[in-house]
Amino acid sequence: MKFAILSRNAKLYSTCRLVEAARDRGHSARVLDPLRCYMRIASDGFDMHYKGRSISGYDAVLPRIGASITRYGTAVLHQFELMGSYTPNRADAIARARDKLRAHQLLAAQGIGMPATVFGDNPDDTIDLLSMLGPPPHVVKLNESSQGAGVILTEKPSASRSVVETLRGLYANFLVQEFIAEAEGADLRCFVVGDEVVAGMRRQAPKGDFRSNLHRGGTAEPVEPSEDECRVAIRAAKVLGLGVAGVDLIRAHRGPLVLEVNASPGLEGIEAATGVDIAGKIVELLVNGAK
Known part of the structure; x- marks a missing residue:
């Protein structure tokens, strides 16, 4: 199959791993900078060019769109959708997840626990x-x-x-x-691919901070999420329409609470912590979705 990965940097760990996983399974994978994609939109059809050449015929597209280019990146992704490419994370779903207010409203309407x-x-x-x-x-x-x-x-x-x-x-x-004080600066990243949580890691904030992000000096260790935590993570991703998502939970006295649903979760930290071939599982989802 022919895959496109929308990413501004082909050298990023997550992007490289996805290309590697696709090619190891006999598929073609090309990295496209979404800001170099430009579109023709007309009632007689849709077209897209990349660096001066027409691009089409991609069986599936995997978006790795950063927050700073959400508006243009999702427009490019939507153009691919209109041209017949499958994607596990559609443009509208990414826009919903990026808007924290809207995402919280949608999750709360479905009874999914989160901090007030x-x-x-x-x-x-x-x-x-x-x-x-x-x-x-x-x-x-x-x-x-x-x-x-x-x-x-x-x-x-x-x-x-x-x-x-x-x-x-x-x-x-x-x-x-x-x-949520009882969390003691820790959260749980559940990596959702399709209908399952394929990996989980517990992230702990550094001393003197409450943010557990690895980019902020947090540490990570593998963890097996409970059935309830898996259920909440999968439901949260589905409510927003995401087939691939990093769902951040916090363990509170009243049960697992959703902090955030990430539409473009990084692979480096969680693959290193868990040893799970998450890139391979994403490629398998692309293959099944594009059939």
Whole structure:
């Protein structure tokens, strides 16, 4: 089969592993920079060019679209969909997952547990907005934050108000959530491929921080998620329409809570921690979906 991997950097670990896994199984795999793809859209058909040449005939496309190019990257992916290519993560699903507010609304509507979250726009409502959440600590997140950037812990009411007012002054979109103290700076990454969790790792924040992201100095160890955690992770991915997802859970007294559903999860940390050939499992999903 003929696969395309949408990635801005062909040398990234995740991109290289996917190309390797595809070719090891006898498939063609080409890395395309989505910003070099350009499109013709007309009622008589769709066309796409890449660096001066027409591209078509891809059986499946796997998007590795960074948050900074979500709008253009998803437009390119949608063009591939219209041209008949299969993708496990459709453009609309990626857009839903990237918008934290919308994703939380969709997950909560399906009864999926998550930290209580508040969102508002008018500065005059800040005090009442925070009262809807309860006393601090609070976690303030930019709506399109990633890898722990744009996530702030506030421990006093005055600090929460100050951060909220500062972000509003910058015209930033953000959410405020309850802080789950019993997690002790740890979360669980469940890697969902199709209808199963193929790998899990526990990430622990470094001393003095509450963010467990590996890019922030967190450590990782393999873990076998419970049946309940697997069920929640798979449901969360399906609600957003993702066939490949990194679902971050936190272990709370009231059960597993979804922190985030990542539509373009990295492979390096979790493959190193677990030894699972996740790239191979993704390629198998592409093959079955494109048949």
